[in-house]
Amino acid sequence: MTFFHFGNCVALAYGPYFLTYKYSGMPEYGAFWKCVQVGGMYMLTQLCKMLLLATFFPTSDGPPESASFITEVVKTTVDFGDVMGLSIVMGRVVASGHIKVLIAGLGWAAADLFLTRALPLWVGARGLEFDWKYIQISLDANISLVHHLNMALLVWLWWRTSLASALRPIVAALIVGCVYRPLLPQLLTILLGARPSGFTLLSAFAIPTLCTTLIAGHIFITHSSSIRSY
Amino acid sequence: MLESDTQLGVYLAYETQELLDIYVSVRTATNTDSATSAAAALLRSLSSDGYQIVVGGSQSKLMSDMSIANIQGKLSGYGVEEQLPTVAVVAHYDAFGAAPELSWGSDSNGSGVVILLELARILSRLYASPRTHPRLNIAFLLSGGGYINYQGSKRFLEDHLDASDSPLLSETHYTMCLDSLGAGDNIRMHVSKKPKDNSPAHIFFQGLEEIGTKSGIKVEMVHRKINLQEDTQAWEHEKYSMRRLPAFTVSRLPHPKTGERGSILDTPDSIDVDALTRNTAVIATSLLQHIYNTSVDEIFSEGLEVTRESVQSWLDLMSSQPRSPQLLSGKNNPLVSTLHQVLSRYTNEARVTYVKADKRDPEWAFYDVTKTTMAAYAVKPAAFDFLLTLAILSYLGVIYVFLQYFPKIYVMMARITSPRKSKIH
Numbered sequence: 001m002t003f004f005h006f007g008n009c010v011a012l013a014y015g016p017y018f019l020t021y022k023y024s025g026m027p028e029y030g031a032f033w034k035c036v037q038v039g040g041m042y043m044l045t046q047l048c049k050m051l052l053l054a055t056f057f058p059t060s061d062g063p064p065e066s067a068s069f070i071t072e073v074v075k076t077t078v079d080f081g082d083v084m085g086l087s088i089v090m091g092r093v094v095a096s097g098h099i100k101v102l103i104a105g106l107g108w109a110a111a112d113l114f115l116t117r118a119l120p121l122w123v124g125a126r127g128l129e130f131d132w133k134y135i136q137i138s139l140d141a142n143i144s145l146v147h148h149l150n151m152a153l154l155v156w157l158w159w160r161t162s163l164a165s166a167l168r169p170i171v172a173a174l175i176v177g178c179v180y181r182p183l184l185p186q187l188l189t190i191l192l193g194a195r196p197s198g199f200t201l202l203s204a205f206a207i208p209t210l211c212t213t214l215i216a217g218h219i220f221i222t223h224s225s226s227i228r229s230y
Numbered sequence: 231m232l233e234s235d236t237q238l239g240v241y242l243a244y245e246t247q248e249l250l251d252i253y254v255s256v257r258t259a260t261n262t263d264s265a266t267s268a269a270a271a272l273l274r275s276l277s278s279d280g281y282q283i284v285v286g287g288s289q290s291k292l293m294s295d296m297s298i299a300n301i302q303g304k305l306s307g308y309g310v311e312e313q314l315p316t317v318a319v320v321a322h323y324d325a326f327g328a329a330p331e332l333s334w335g336s337d338s339n340g341s342g343v344v345i346l347l348e349l350a351r352i353l354s355r356l357y358a359s360p361r362t363h364p365r366l367n368i369a370f371l372l373s374g375g376g377y378i379n380y381q382g383s384k385r386f387l388e389d390h391l392d393a394s395d396s397p398l399l400s401e402t403h404y405t406m407c408l409d410s411l412g413a414g415d416n417i418r419m420h421v422s423k424k425p426k427d428n429s430p431a432h433i434f435f436q437g438l439e440e441i442g443t444k445s446g447i448k449v450e451m452v453h454r455k456i457n458l459q460e461d462t463q464a465w466e467h468e469k470y471s472m473r474r475l476p477a478f479t480v481s482r483l484p485h486p487k488t489g490e491r492g493s494i495l496d497t498p499d500s501i502d503v504d505a506l507t508r509n510t511a512v513i514a515t516s517l518l519q520h521i522y523n524t525s526v527d528e529i530f531s532e533g534l535e536v537t538r539e540s541v542q543s544w545l546d547l548m549s550s551q552p553r554s555p556q557l558l559s560g561k562n563n564p565l566v567s568t569l570h571q572v573l574s575r576y577t578n579e580a581r582v583t584y585v586k587a588d589k590r591d592p593e594w595a596f597y598d599v600t601k602t603t604m605a606a607y608a609v610k611p612a613a614f615d616f617l618l619t620l621a622i623l624s625y626l627g628v629i630y631v632f633l634q635y636f637p638k639i640y641v642m643m644a645r646i647t648s649p650r651k652s653k654i655h
Contacts, residue, residue: 004612004615004619005615005618008615008618008619008622011619011622011623011626012622012625012626015622015625015626015629016626016629019626019629019630019633020629020633023630023633023634023636024633024636130607130608130609130610131608135618217643218643221640221643221644224644
């Protein structure tokens, strides 16, 4: 069953990426290399983030549970580097409107997928042991695709000069919310008293992501239709 | 379990919560009879975990160069050594059980070794002082291979009786073998031939009986003839008796084949340290009484007493590792060298000799790989994987449809939002 199971996980994780690329009209723009460039930019950003983390937050030798919520918050703040990286990418990639967002988001998400999830799948899912963990990793990859597209969209909106000033705080709040998304499990632990795991955790990630995406999509539609009406 | 022949490998593990969980899960999974319908049974088999058990490690093979170590030492009496009689104290230090790594053998024969070491400790003090130096040699032997027909004792006898230059056993009073004395209120002296009145063994027995009764222990003599038809000897003293040496085994067991010897249930927990201490004291006292031929009540002072602490420390030493013969093989075995060190501290001429099986006609054979790691992997049936594939394909199909209709959805959403926008403007 083992290799077959690995195939299943890969199909679940990578299928949506492929479909998104194939059917959102991106091949017509020759966007593949742009996506790869975005991926390279992603790696560069992660490197800078790691340098920052290693410089300012030396790893404590204690068990990971001992890390307080506040330090976690401060550490996650470094993830604003992602926003900056995406902004730079937005400035560089030459494409129009929604295609630009798609290229940046998809490239970013694909690089993230390759660098963080490919190895655990390759090592783990081929093993004899069955664990729901690998299915969860694959589903999580899908959620993070939506998340990264959403981030790209929000960042793009932020840099529009024509964005209505009333919407600006909302976009900013959404960006902040997206950046602090990794803190969700800890927050839930504090609120519920028990750390969610497995599919509960997965849905805890999925629901806010989908909500923000809906809001962001709504803002985008409003924005672009307002541009069109002018 | 040792006598039955199985086709499959049998592995022993300690019972843990994880193992119990696996057991319960497997038992409910295989119990499909209670399902109401075939569909229910199929559903249950899909939802439950199967387990695939994988044993790591290599194939076990014959240990070709296994050796068994004998550790011996002696205390020489006052006078010309060759003309003095000898008392030999023997205990085999190996253990045996269905699983080598679980053969702790604390009672059989950890307790015998404990008593021997304690005797060596006390006697070394008495032999060191000129006032209490007796006219008697004492030989100590920690023999190996006690469960493979006393190979260690056999070799010891061959070395010392057949070789003419070694007078150690030529003039023995008796040979005392110690076996399984770690609990209970009985001490039995097993002999193959009833000792004559006024022979040293008989005097020792009388002393043992007298002192044992004082401490509340029942002492009796058990007589059992050696069956020469049998290939193996039941008690260690039979090896000596067959060579016409007066010998007996001191044990708490009434019979050599009670099943308490050579069992994996013979763990350190089964030892009653107080009883062992008392037995040690009784044996030590009667031995000393025999040596000095007088009452020895006043001799036990100034650290010569049998103490619970020292008995416990020897017991800890013997419980430090399982002592199946194949685990004690090799030149630099830590337990063997520790025992050697102990005996060299207390006795003279302590040394280790190694016994190897005859190459052409080996009397014993042991296999290695005594311990391995076994992994139970939770696995799902193949049908589950197919089901998963179908689910993933349909999921991807939904995404495909969503992306195909994305422009339409976009237009729809724009239409929904635009009227409200016109109101705002």
